[in-house]
Amino acid sequence: MDSNLTTPIFGHELLATDANPDLSMSDVKSAPGSGSSSSKTDLGPEPKKQKTMDEATDDVQVTEEDDGDTDTDMEESEEEESTSIKVARKPLVLFPSDEEGMEKLRRFHKEVIESEGFDFTEFPPVDCIVHGVSPVNLKNDYSFNNVRECVDHVVNQVNEADIKELKLEAGDILRANRVAVAGSNYYITFKATNVLCADPKDAEKVYQAQVYLDFLGNCETHLLRLKGQKEAIIEDPRRPKPLM
Structure with missing residues (x-):
């Protein structure tokens, strides 16, 4: 017996179908009001049925599928941002890659050694990490x-x-x-x-x-x-x- 479909009468709960055994539950839900308060059976709004864990999980999955376009846009945005960062970064190198850079590095070392760190006019490329x-x-x-x-x-x-x-x-x-x-x-x-x-x-x-x-x-x-x-x-x- 479903305890949700009860009607309070003078402090006691009476099942609506007990008053009329021929009345089905669907008739009780769909029967219009008669206008007489004594004969009117008002069950009120049907209480919301609690969902099972599986049903709730299914709803979440459906929601994710519905928002698929949004997730895709976010992934594309993150990918574009990541790509822009990679493009902006210039990797450090141990030594200059060209002869001109190496020549600057040699002059820089010579001046630093001779001046004991106080004076130098040359400076190696900023992406070169061999200088201290x-x-x-x-x-x-x-x-x-x-x-x-x-x-x-x-x-x-x-x-x-x-x-x-x-x-x-x-x-x-x-x-x-x-x-x-x-x-x-x-x-x-x-x-x-x-x-x-x-x-x-x-x-x-x-x-x-x-x-x-x-x-x-x-x-x-x-x-x-x-x-x-x-x-x-x-x-x-x-x-x-x-x-x-």
């Missing part, structure tokens, strides 16, 4: 501030060391190169004025400093010298050479 030292963009505020921090550290170290006839005031930063390690090794060329110099014309000179800057902002001076001179004002014998 690269120029710093001093127009970038973040990069410039890192370099300035290194210069200030060197100048303060010199002044605190009380080196005879040498007290520096940092001036313009002319150039900086960088090697990425666990932090950064900077090769900086900058101007500084020796305030103890008797001749103002000779007070300002160009210096070169190699400074290590770690991720916490701590600096360590590896080298300070006048540009063009091999004799160092400060030198750490363990200082790393610029990577090639």
Whole structure:
């Protein structure tokens, strides 16, 4: 007996077909109202039948089939996007693929070795990964501030060391190169004025400093010298050479 097809009467549930055994369930559902509230049998809306798991799964499958065009469009869109990314990427190479690029690389290595990382005019192709030292963009505020921090550290170290006839005031930063390690090794060329110099014309000179800057902002001076001179004002014998 289906408990869903019952009519509440004075607090008791009476099956509609029990009142008239000849009345079928279909007649009960389709019988029009008689206009008399006493003889009217109102079953109300038929309760929604719960779907089985299989029926629900079938509906989901049908829905997916109906939206097939949308899925196809999405797949095509993803494929186009993926294709555009692949086209935009240029793979890195170990060495330049042409003789002109190789010649630039040779000159670059020669200049880096001779200047110990401070000066070079050539630079290998940007997609070549054989070089370790690269120029710093001093127009970038973040990069410039890192370099300035290194210069200030060197100048303060010199002044605190009380080196005879040498007290520096940092001036313009002319150039900086960088090697990425666990932090950064900077090769900086900058101007500084020796305030103890008797001749103002000779007070300002160009210096070169190699400074290590770690991720916490701590600096360590590896080298300070006048540009063009091999004799160092400060030198750490363990200082790393610029990577090639």
